Amino acid sequence: MGRSLRARLAPYGLILPGGLWLLVFFVVPMAAMVSLSLTEGDVVSGFSQTFHFQTYVDAFHNYQSQIYRSLVYGLITTVVQIILAFPVAYWIAFRGGVRKSTYLFLLLLPFFVSFVLRTISWKFILTDDGLLLTPLKAWHVVPDNFHIIGTAPAVILGLTYNFLPFMVLPIYVALERIDPRVVEAARDLYASPVAVFRKVIFPLALPGVFAGVLMTFVPTSSDYVNAEVLGSSSTTMIGQVIQAQYLRSQNYPTASALSFSLMAILLVGIFIYARILGTEDVLKVAAR
Amino acid sequence: MTEPNPMDAALLRGMTQRRLNRRDALRISGLSAMALALAACGVKGQGTSTPTTPAADAVAKFWAGKTKKGHLDFANWPLYMDPKKPELAEFTKQTGITVNYQEVIQEMGPWFAKVQPQLAAGQSIGYDLMVITNGIQFAQFVKSNFLAPLDHAQLPNFTANAGATYKKSTYDPGNVYSVPWTSGMTGIAYDPEKVKNPITKLADLWNPAYKGKVGMFSDTQELANFGLLAEGIDPAKSTKADWQKAADRLKQQKDAGIVRKYYDQAYIDALGSGEVWITQAWSGDVLQKNVSDGTNFQFVIPEEGGTIWTDNFAIPITAAAPVDAIMAMDFFYKPEIAASLAEFIGYVTPVPSAQPIMQKDADADTTDNKDYLELVAKSPLVFPDASTLAKLHYYVDFPDAATQTAFQNIFEPLVLS
Numbered sequence: 001m002g003r004s005l006r007a008r009l010a011p012y013g014l015i016l017p018g019g020l021w022l023l024v025f026f027v028v029p030m031a032a033m034v035s036l037s038l039t040e041g042d043v044v045s046g047f048s049q050t051f052h053f054q055t056y057v058d059a060f061h062n063y064q065s066q067i068y069r070s071l072v073y074g075l076i077t078t079v080v081q082i083i084l085a086f087p088v089a090y091w092i093a094f095r096g097g098v099r100k101s102t103y104l105f106l107l108l109l110p111f112f113v114s115f116v117l118r119t120i121s122w123k124f125i126l127t128d129d130g131l132l133l134t135p136l137k138a139w140h141v142v143p144d145n146f147h148i149i150g151t152a153p154a155v156i157l158g159l160t161y162n163f164l165p166f167m168v169l170p171i172y173v174a175l176e177r178i179d180p181r182v183v184e185a186a187r188d189l190y191a192s193p194v195a196v197f198r199k200v201i202f203p204l205a206l207p208g209v210f211a212g213v214l215m216t217f218v219p220t221s222s223d224y225v226n227a228e229v230l231g232s233s234s235t236t237m238i239g240q241v242i243q244a245q246y247l248r249s250q251n252y253p254t255a256s257a258l259s260f261s262l263m264a265i266l267l268v269g270i271f272i273y274a275r276i277l278g279t280e281d282v283l284k285v286a287a288r
Numbered sequence: 289m290t291e292p293n294p295m296d297a298a299l300l301r302g303m304t305q306r307r308l309n310r311r312d313a314l315r316i317s318g319l320s321a322m323a324l325a326l327a328a329c330g331v332k333g334q335g336t337s338t339p340t341t342p343a344a345d346a347v348a349k350f351w352a353g354k355t356k357k358g359h360l361d362f363a364n365w366p367l368y369m370d371p372k373k374p375e376l377a378e379f380t381k382q383t384g385i386t387v388n389y390q391e392v393i394q395e396m397g398p399w400f401a402k403v404q405p406q407l408a409a410g411q412s413i414g415y416d417l418m419v420i421t422n423g424i425q426f427a428q429f430v431k432s433n434f435l436a437p438l439d440h441a442q443l444p445n446f447t448a449n450a451g452a453t454y455k456k457s458t459y460d461p462g463n464v465y466s467v468p469w470t471s472g473m474t475g476i477a478y479d480p481e482k483v484k485n486p487i488t489k490l491a492d493l494w495n496p497a498y499k500g501k502v503g504m505f506s507d508t509q510e511l512a513n514f515g516l517l518a519e520g521i522d523p524a525k526s527t528k529a530d531w532q533k534a535a536d537r538l539k540q541q542k543d544a545g546i547v548r549k550y551y552d553q554a555y556i557d558a559l560g561s562g563e564v565w566i567t568q569a570w571s572g573d574v575l576q577k578n579v580s581d582g583t584n585f586q587f588v589i590p591e592e593g594g595t596i597w598t599d600n601f602a603i604p605i606t607a608a609a610p611v612d613a614i615m616a617m618d619f620f621y622k623p624e625i626a627a628s629l630a631e632f633i634g635y636v637t638p639v640p641s642a643q644p645i646m647q648k649d650a651d652a653d654t655t656d657n658k659d660y661l662e663l664v665a666k667s668p669l670v671f672p673d674a675s676t677l678a679k680l681h682y683y684v685d686f687p688d689a690a691t692q693t694a695f696q697n698i699f700e701p702l703v704l705s
Contacts, residue, residue, distance in 0.1 A: 011310055019314065023321055031322040043404060044428045045689040062701035233549050236704070244704050248398045249696065 037256035047252060059257045063241050067262065070238040071269075073152070074221030077159045078167075078213055084160070085167040085212065090201075092168075093175035104172070107165055119158050119229045126154055126230070150232035158226035163219060167212040174208025175201070210277055218266050238262055347437045350605075357609035359386050360616055363415040365599065366391040366553050367573050368470070370632040379619050385612045393419065395507055395552035400425040407434040407604060416607035417616055419469045419599050422459040423509050423683045424692060426466075429602065435465040436603040442614045443467065445621035454638040457598065458685075466600035467617055470572075470629075471636035473669060473680060474510055474595035477559060477569030477587045487566060490518045490590040494537075499546050503558055503567030504538075506550035508699040509683040510595065511538060514568060515699075516684075517593040523684045528694060531684075535698045542702060550703045559585060571669045575634030579660055587669070589679055596672075596680035634664050636672060643671055 037055060039047035060067070092103045110118060125131045126148045136142050148154050178201060186196045224239030231237075238258060245255035362376075369375065369389065376387045393399045399420070403413045420426055429435050440447065446467050454468045478487050483498065493502055493514070505511055515534030516523045526534075541547055548564050556573045558564045560581060574587040601617045603610050619625060626639035627646045643665065650661035668676040686692040 012313075015314065019318075023318065027318060027322050031324075040693075042689055042693050044431050058697065063704075233547075241704050245700075248401050249700055249704075250401050250404070251693075251696065251700070254697075 033256045034260055036252050037254075037260055039253050041253075043250040043252075052253070055253045055257045056261065059254045060261065063238060063258065066236055066238045066241050067258075067265070069235070070221045070262075071265070073156055073159065073237065074217050077156055077163070077220045078217045080156070080160050081164055081167040081216055082209060082212070085164060085171055086205075086209075089168050089171035089175055089208075093172055093178075104169075107168060111165065115162060116225055116229075119162065119225055122158055122161065123149060123229050126157075149230055150235070152231075152235050154230040155227050155235050155237075158230045159220050159223060162223075162226065163216045166215040166219075170211035170215065171205055171208040174205045174211075178204050206277065210274065213273065214270060218270070221266060222262055347439050350436050351439045351442075351610070354611050356385070356611045356615070358384065358612070359388070360417060360609055360612040361388045361390070361415045362613075362616065363390055363392050363418040364469075365393045365419060367556070367576050368419065368599075368633055368635075369629065375620070375625050375628055378625065379616060383612075383615055383619070385615065387616070390415070394554070396421050396423060396425040397507065398552075400428055403604070404428075404432070404434075407606060408432070410606060412606045412608055413604055416603065416609045417613040418602055418604065420466070420602050422457070422598050422600065424686070424696075426459055426600070427686075430460070430465055434605055436605045436607065436610055437464055438467070438603070438614065438617075442611075443618045443621070445618045449621045449623055449626070449639045449641055451638055451640045454598075459598075460600070466602045467621075468638040469599045469601050469620070470633065471596060471598045471638065473571040473589060473636075473672075474505075474513070474568060474597070475571060475587055475589040476566060477556075477574045477585050478566040479559065479562075480584060480586055482562070482565040487586070487588055488591055490514060490592045492590075493566065493568070494518070494541050494546060496544060496546060498566055499544070500548050501563075501565040502541075502546050502548060503551050503555045503564035504541075504547050505555070505568045506552055506703045508696060508703065510568065511550070511703065512684060512695070512699050513595045513681060514538075517590070517681070520592065523595075523681045526684055528691075528698075531695060531698050535702060538699075538702050571636075572634035575660075575664065575667075575669070576632070579657075589676065591679075593679050593681055596677070596682060630670055631661060631664055634667070634670060636670055640671075 035049065036047065038049065038051045038053065040050050040052045040055075041047040088107070092100055092107075096103055126133070128147050128149070133142070133146065133148065137144055137146070182200060182204075183196060186200045191199065221237075222239045222242075224237060224243050227235055227237040227240055242255050242258050242262075245251045245258065368391070373387075373389060376389055380386055406413050420429065440463070446463075450467070454471075455463060457463070457468075460466050476487055476490070476493065480486070482501070492498075493504070504514070512531065512534055513523050515538045516526050516530060519530070519533050519537055521530045521534065549558070551558060551567070555564070555567050555569065556577055559567055559569070560577060560583065569587060571587055574585050577583055578585055601620075603613045603617075607613055620629065621639055623639055623641040623645055626637045627642035627649065630637040630642055631646055631649065646661070646665040650658060650665045653661050664670050672680070684695065686695065
């Protein structure tokens with residue numbers, strides 16, 4: 001071999017900062033969590049490692065409706081967000097003109113306020129005698145005991161509102177990258193505006209949609225603030241259960257088991273989605 | 289001439305170069321790091337697994353060198369003191385210690401989870417005195433050595449005035465770590481205007497006529513007791529199979545949509561706002577609500593039985609002003625102070641000699657508060673008689689941590705899901 005030791009070790013050295021960061025802040029905590037999920041015991045008398053897989057079975061059995069509900073809410077939220085975000089991103093990308101960055105700034109302006117505060121302010125708007133329902137009830141559009149807070153639509157509304165920029169921005173980026181000459185060419189070949197959108201623009205924007213789904217479906221399914229503030233005991237999500245188990249009951253094995261299961265389900269879901277979408281290499285698309 | 293070697297360059301490379309390339313090396317190191325972390329983990333507990341009585345000199349060791357600081361931070365449950373705090377004002381007048389009174393405890397489970405990390409690290413929780421219920425979390429506090437052992441030489445009023453039963457508790461024999469604040473009962477509270485028939489039985493909490501208007505406690509011990517009593521099981525003798533039966537009964541109540549929500553202390557606001565019509569409740573809260581809001585809620589101990597518990601003064605081991613705290617503890621055992629407190633909160637006072645004082649106050653009163661004072665001076669909810677006590681049960685007791693975990697795992701999913 002003609003390469004010096006230094007040349008051979010150089011690539012490892014280059015990977016070292018990033019690799020070390022990933023190892024310390026991702027791999028080790030993940031492994032610790034999996035290890036913790038297999039322990040038994042409680043906070044006072046300590047947790048001992050017994051490879052107790054029954055924890056997973058029990059956690060699934062007890063909280064399966066929460067897991068299912070969280071995934072459903074996440075899915076509905078993501079679909080609604082795609083429908084809402086696409087027109088916004090399209091308009092900014094194609095019709096934004098000089099002021100594109102201003103519009104993007106306006107989109108991100110709410111993020112200057114804390115996430116929790118924004119969710120609580122929605123609670124004030126939607127509450128039984130609040131801004132929205134008082135006039136509606138006065139005009140008898142809805143019955144007097146109608147309530148929005150505490151129902152699934154309220155939670156989904158909160159989730160959609162809080163994560164919308166995460167869907168708009170990737171779609172915007174993907175649309176920005178579309179070469180306008182491609183669109184011109186389509187028009188030259190007698191394609192109607194609808195056909196241009198359907199056959200040229202939308203397929204080219206799909207990687208952006210995929211990235212947006214990645215950035216919204218996962219946080220939305222595991223969210224707990226929205227369900228806590230806007231929901232009721234019939235809309236509990238798995239995030240709330242995990243938080244309660246960690247912080248209120250200090251039942252670390254169950255909480256870790258639920259966290260790990262949720263992560264695994266979401267990963268599997270994302271990979272299946274990537275396959276359906278037709279991207280050969282998920283990681284390649286995410287990096288684009 | 290020999291032909292040039294027909295072998296493919298890549299094949300030649302593959303056969304001669306190292307098999308383990310850089311990617312494989314990284315992969316293996318990552319996986320082994322993960323495996324190491326997996327096997328190495330276990331979280332150490334804070335406490336000893338068997339309950340220990342502190343060494344004889346633990347009291348002397350803790351209290352050596354502690355002096356009065358002049359300020360006290362007191363954490364308590366809501367509805368445990370008159371908002372005007374006359375007793376604390378009197379305390380400040382007599383001792384010069386200012387008191388910062390905070391009603392921050394809503395439920396035992398979350399309170400323990402909140403202070404446990406700080407106490408485990410030996411840091412102050414921001415309070416010198418707290419009031420905690422006997423139950424699972426009390427035992428956890430003791431086992432984890434989070435409570436300061438009390439110096440009974442500094443508690444003369446307790447020794448002189450406390451009722452005999454309060455010196456013989458099973459959860460803290462000898463009052464090593466705590467002295468009672470009040471005792472209370474869990475029963476059913478209801479709004480007679482919404483609930484037309486008088487309520488007398490636990491089974492009424494399962495009545496589908498009140499669908500969506502029933503409140504239950506989110507504390508697993510409170511919930512479990514009512515589930516067990518509804519099934520006709522004595523909580524003190526219950527086994528794991530009994531707990532499962534009780535949990536199934538409670539689940540049936542939940543699945544039928546009868547329960548609106550599982551509440552902590554905030555149930556009394558829900559009752560007041562009409563969110564629930566009938567709810568599991570604590571005795572004194574209802575009396576106070578009727579006085580403060582002019583409502584007419586009824587409290588009843590069900591036929592099948594109710595729960596009795598004791599809330600106790602305790603000093604966290606990292607308290608900054610333990611001397612002030614123990615002075616406050618002793619102050620509340622003066623009969624006139626105990627009477628003043630019981631008159632407002634309507635809970636069972638641990639000082640029997642408060643009753644004649646309360647009766648005297650009731651007789652002397654000429655305002656429209658007289659009826660209420662008469663009520664609390666004689667009520668079995670404040671001074672329970674033998675027949676009332678016969679219907680009341682303690683929380684389920686656990687011989688070891690594993691049984692307790694099993695109990696929690698049976699009842700928590702009801703509340704959390």
